Amino acid sequence: MSRLVIVANRVPDPKESGATAGGLAVAMKDALAKRDSVWFGWSGRTADATGTEAALTRHGTTTYATVDLGHDDYKHYYQGFSNAALWPVLHYRLGIARFDRRDFAGYQHVNTAFAQALAPLLQTDDVVWIHDFHLFLMAAELRALGCRQRIGFFLHVPFPPRAVFNGLPHAEKLLEALVAVDAIGVQTEDDAENLRGALIAIGKGDVAIRVGAFGIGIDAVGFAQLAAQRVRSKDVVRLQESLAGRSLAIGVDRLDYTKGLPQRIAGFGAMLERFPRHRGKITFLQVAPVSRGDVAQYRQLRRELDEGVGRINGQMAEPDWAPIRYITRAVPRPTIAGFMRVARIGLVTPLRDGMNLVAKEYVAAQDPADPGVLVLSRFAGAVGELDGALIVNPLDPDDIAEALDVAMDMPADERLDRWSRMWASVKANSASVWCRRFLSALEGKEAVADAGSSAAESKPRRARKKAA
Ligand code: GDG
Secondary structure (H helix, E strand, C coil): CCCEEEEEEECCCCCCCCCCCCHHHHHHHHHHHHCCEEEEEEEEEEECCCCCCCEEEEECCEEEEEEEEEHHHHHHHHHHHHHHHHHHHHCCCHHHCCCCHHHHHHHHHHHHHHHHHHHHHCCCCCEEEEECHHHCCHHHHHHHCCCCCEEEEECCCCCCCHHHHCCCCCHHHHHHHHHHCCEEEECCHHHHHHHHHHHHHCCCHHHHCCEEECCCCCCHHHHHHHHHHHCCCHHHHHHHHHHCCCEEEEEECCECHHHCHHHHHHHHHHHHHHCHHHCCCEEEEEECCECCCCCHHHHHHHHHHHHHHHHHHHHHCECCECCEEEECCCCCHHHHHHHHHHCCEEEECCCCECCCHHHHHHHHHCCCCCCCEEEEECCEHHHHCCCCCEEECCCCHHHHHHHHHHHHHCCHHHHHHHHHHHHHHHHHCCHHHHHHHHHHHHCCCCCHHHHCCCHHHHCCCCCCCCCC
16 A cells, blocks of 8 residues: 655644544544554744754654744744735635735745655655645645655635635735645535636636545544543533533634634623523633734734623623633643533634534534534534534624523423434544545545535535524
């Protein structure tokens, strides 16, 4: 079997267990275990200049190959073009994107340097799978160095309509670089349509047919087991005792403006205002580990959240009850799983999200005998697979408030009915199924359009009416 070469901005720590590893590492676990593989990317460290020779370490069947980023490249490639320009534009937020030509030069430089460091490691029949928006240009750079291997590219975040994407300076250069890719994966059929449209508009119809929707999944059974085990752990018992019989609503998100956190907090506040009978009956726990704290838009978001939480707690709290608990530290994954299991409501309300794994994790974590209710944004890719959720417009606090009110009163049989449908879908489209489907397209065993998670599965269905 040919080797699988994974390329991503960050390389996971090989010593991390399944319990602490990030989403991509979990999703790739089966594929990596079954074949000889290489995981290539940034070490997470900075140095005077970006390396063009990778440092290698071997763990099991995988070689981890890493390079450091130069200080300037960290600033321009990572903080600049990737996080302050591409990330907002791909999430439809042209207005807050910041452009600087030096950032794009840094982005080009790192994509070239990564290709130079990876090319000498490649063997003739390797299959190369490049991940995400940091590395749009890398396949083309590998081709320029004479690499002839099959190359795939998967975009974990949304792809916006062409009119939005074209607001990005150098948008066309990113699209043109995809000519070098054999199979291009995105999360949903809407993303696929948008990307195809952008490619066709620049005369790349032949590339557009290599685009398919492959919605990413989670290790559903593993996460369900973790949640069931952790429910009796010290942290979860302490949390439950502190609730003193109140219901728990939970949110778990990187502290990112795409996740709709201020709007969610406002929605929770609106629920307490409009439906006062829930006051003192529910506590909202938001876990929001700080991410990209050195990018300006993220610092501003943090201030906004501090204020929003403080305002609602100040107005509504009683001596023995604060409506919102808000943690900006990362919480260990097993504890998150246990917290999700005891939460009556999962609040997942991003303004835009490629997929959103938290929504699937919340479903997987539920007790099948007494499942909770998922309140889900209509703008998360996951909505196409989770039609048992209460689907809301995350920009409308009143919509969130009404869904919370419905969720608080939802009878057990309706909760079970909605959850069962979602659990079947989360299990069926697991991380390893996702991985297999994409690799099958990349290795030419199936046409990209056929291997994808099928248009019907990934296309957001019309928002379901909320329970009466
Ligand atoms: C990108 C796309 C797409 C969160 N806080 C803690 C913690 N987490 C974990 C969650 C979940 C993961 O991080 C976040 O995954 P998401 O999918 O929700 O979001 P992004 O990080 O934005 O990921 C997204 C994904 O790529 C995969 O393709 O779904 O749309 O934006 O697993 O549980 N984990 C721990 N402590 C925390 O405090 N341990």
